[in-house]
Amino acid sequence: MASPFIELNVGGRVIKVTNPDKVYFPDIGATKRELVEYYVSVGEGALRALKDRPTYLKRHPDGVQSEAIYQKRIPPRHPDWLETVTIRFPSGRTADALRVTEVAAIAYCANLGTIDFHPWPTRADDVEHPDELRIDLDPQPGTDFDDARETAFAVLEVLDELGMRGFPKTSGTRGIHINVRIERRWSFTEVRQSAIGLAREVERRRPDLTTTAWWKEERGEKVFIDYNQNARDRTIASAYSVRARPYAPVSTPVTWQELADVNPRDFDIRTVPPRFAELGDVHKEIDDRAFSIEPLLEWYAKDERGDMPYPPNYPKMPGEPKRVQPSKARPSGADDEAG
Template identity: 35%
Template sequence: MPQVYVEKRKLRLTNLSKVLWPDDGITKADFINYLAQVSPYILPHLKDRPMVFTRYPDGIYGKAFYQKNIPEYEPEWLETFETISDEDKIIRYAVINDKESLLWAANQASIELHPWLSRKGAPDCPDFAVFDFDPMENTDFEDARELALALKKLLDLQGLKGFAKTSGATGLQVYIPLEPVYTYEDVRIFTGFFCRVLEKTFPEKATTVRSVDKREGKVYLDYLQNIKGKTIIAPYSPRPRKGAPVSCPVTWEELEEGVTPDMFHIKNMSERLRQKGDLFSGVLTQRQRIDKWLK
């Protein structure tokens, strides 16, 4: 088992030749190398957030599992955050604040990285709101793209700044950076208001209905992602799909021009970041207030 030093900490890397994306010949070593390359860009979006991982030890077509509680064999230096579940059980989340912790997670075949919407210092107050555009049966990314652009116009009219990214699958997400002074319920009220406006404006294309069997042919506007403990795929996290697509921040101009999610993947994301930088950096710095939509 090879051992490497990352920032003076020793990591044991295992099964590096394991193929995680069989269609593309992408191995676990390639995956770890990808996260090492993009670590300066992804780490600020994970900082101080409890993490949930989706692990694929046998590759994307093998059995996967969703992991909240970190394993007992975690390194002693790994930062954690404890909370009590609804069943009164202690959950120990990993907190990924440095490159060595990120590569430790990669070595666990944690292909999908899901951070909380709030940080451990203020766990009840998210510092961004998420609009999740999720295409249902007989809809696709193009439908989500049109609705996200419609949301952009609404936000512009209200003087709010939003940042878009592909989900890496068929959907889109728009983040609204916030001052971390609002409860999750506040954020749900805020996002729910805008989602209902979109639903009424595009009744043939958008829905907030929770019953899955009533969503066919529409894009589900999932404002209920804004709940404590719920997570959203991190920017620059890969997805377990053919082509190794990545959840990628995009400009509104790119959305208008008609980008597609398969354009952004493990093999070209590092070069895109070198050229464009972190298009999601404003989510971390451009804090906004939403008081008037809560009155």
């Protein structure tokens, strides 16, 4: 008979793992126990990516084939040592989100069926000023990881010219994320504007490969640089997050040298722990220096196109262009003609 639970010692805390033999990832037969033990094995790196950040949980309590529960608020019943932080949504409403302060918190949430961890780009002591610029490279239909890789090196060229250091990781699916530590001097709006400035510069240099078009019908077979991942309340899977796929891929930090020929399918819940044991966290220097985004804001300010659309669930933002799909937009003056 399968054990109803096991107990793990994680940093001096006892974490109960219920239904440890339940298969969570059917393609490789990986269990819930393996998920929790995975996060403990890469705990130093996972904690570096999540430490003191408001964090959302993407839970699949019955494995990846079950419907996801995207949880922004911390579960009402939780250990008293689990910490929280109050955040404000674009609507103005507030909520208490998980604040990750130790590896045991990650293991506890993994036992709740959390597969992906989605942190804010801010720290708990100042949730209004991001310390991370997130560059999300999203291959569109007709493109693949190789196209995202080529785009990443175009981004690297721009960052190098600005004297900024980016840290790349696989998204765990087809894309690439590049994180840049930034000084905590700017609002979400300004950081998003800096992301637009960077994305437009990469698009200017590589119009054959990249696009900043928000509307899918305008993107074509290119890599979309998703500037909106820097808007308030938008998150991406953290470094070392497992992704909810049957083969248990992992969003894995890599060096720029590795990125040149890496295959994202090589990184999963079983291959990343031995890699981590050998190499440690290859992004361990990410907090060593924070950069100014002033050059990116200058690029944004000089561009006559101004702002770009926000996601559809956001209230209308100051300076935002008309938020309507181009193919559905009325021609200018249509209302007058109809009258």
